Amino acid sequence: MSTSRSTPAGRSGPTGRPASPAARGARARAREEITAAIKDEARRQLADEGAAKLSLRAVARELGMVSSALYRYFPSRDDLLTALIIDAYDALGEAAERADAAREPTATAARRWVAVCRAVRAWALDHPHEYTLIYGSPVPGYTAPMDTVEAASRVGLLLIGIVREAYEGKGVALPRIPPALRPEAERIAADIAPDLPPEVMTALIAAWAQLFGLIGFELFGQFNRVVEDRSAFFDHAAAQLAHGVGLVR
Amino acid sequence: MSTSRSTPAGRSGPTGRPASPAARGARARAREEITAAIKDEARRQLADEGAAKLSLRAVARELGMVSSALYRYFPSRDDLLTALIIDAYDALGEAAERADAAREPTATAARRWVAVCRAVRAWALDHPHEYTLIYGSPVPGYTAPMDTVEAASRVGLLLIGIVREAYEGKGVALPRIPPALRPEAERIAADIAPDLPPEVMTALIAAWAQLFGLIGFELFGQFNRVVEDRSAFFDHAAAQLAHGVGLVR
């Protein structure tokens, strides 16, 4: 129950009544605050121990509650994890969307692409453990429920949107793909964005995976003693990815 | 002590004497066998629980030993992890090197590159949990000692070697890099491969990170319901990476 996305103030509560912040009773307000406090503390603990060792008891302890009290808010440890995962996807998606929304009106698709990549990287560096939660190795014994897919696809959809606008404005040079890949490319495009050419969709998905490869290597230490000016390195790599997708300007 | 790489039969033992398999006493042979059995069982358990929860007690239990007995072989849990990590890097490196060694004599650099990428992917799909151990998110609370770096760099060195041969044979088209990246590119090249142009080294490192991004996305489920013919997709992406590094043939 409590694992659904937190209801923003102003939406209707469980009774169906529209509930203004003032009208919500003390109980409802307390519930929201404590739910948020639990998630905040859990996020804090991700940093120390990682998701695999995230412990309800430790969270409760830190909050001055008894461990069983958490079960009023999350029916199990996995549900708390799910909530953290959805929040992380949403926060990352929002950061990326905000970066794109703040573009200058004259920005080219390639510039928008790079800006979104930079926003993703910046969020990852700012929230390394939440990033790890969603783009690191899977948490053993945990399988993400379907609730996560909507939030998980926000960054991907944003990138597709940028490429789509560019394509409509003739700002895309079709990448070439080998014949062996053609059927798969057509299937991918049909499934995800039938209005885009298969070559573009295929290149886009590869670029999407590669973007997270760059960020992961930086975050997980593989660039230690290799790359130093990581911002400059990343910016260039992101621009190259845009190029690979066919964004010509 | 026992966390150093396992001594292959035929090398000299701790006494300095050359020790043929026959000459080694029962004790030494048993020690090697049991060390290997511990690592094998630990690898098996990585699959179920992940590295964060790898447990000496569980390994001992499965081997029919008492947990304290493992301390004769590995001074601590972290040392066992280190041994597994080094083994994994070595196994991956060896798989990549073998794939390259098996090339046809006429193979172009681009073909060699793709063959190595495919070998890395194949090994990752065959050993997902060992791959996760080395290229997944870091194990919380564990920091890899310096012992791992040699094994960790085998794949990278192999890729550099391929590009180097191509460069010497004029098989590389210099990628372009923006002026902002020039100083960092020169630093990288000077540090790692002074005989290669900075543009090439920079592109190589980006491609290296992107390669593992592609593999990670496939392995960690991000391609679920997105990419289906993953081999075809990967082969093309790997060829594109070669192209990005400047391998023209």
Add this chain to the structure above:
DNA sequence: TGTACATCAGTGAACGCGCGTTCACTGATGTAC
């Protein structure tokens, strides 16, 4: 070749710790009439 001694592998008990989850309960807050 035989013997005394040193080395080593493995035992079993213990220390001190942590975990997720359930359950019957108390007391405060909210709701319906």
Add this chain to the structure above:
DNA sequence: TGTACATCAGTGAACGCGCGTTCACTGATGTAC
């Protein structure tokens, strides 16, 4: 507006489990003379 009842948050004890590591010990294997 006041009261009876329902809802809910939080408690504290308990269940049953697992963990890494230490330690004194036994008995087998190896080594030096």
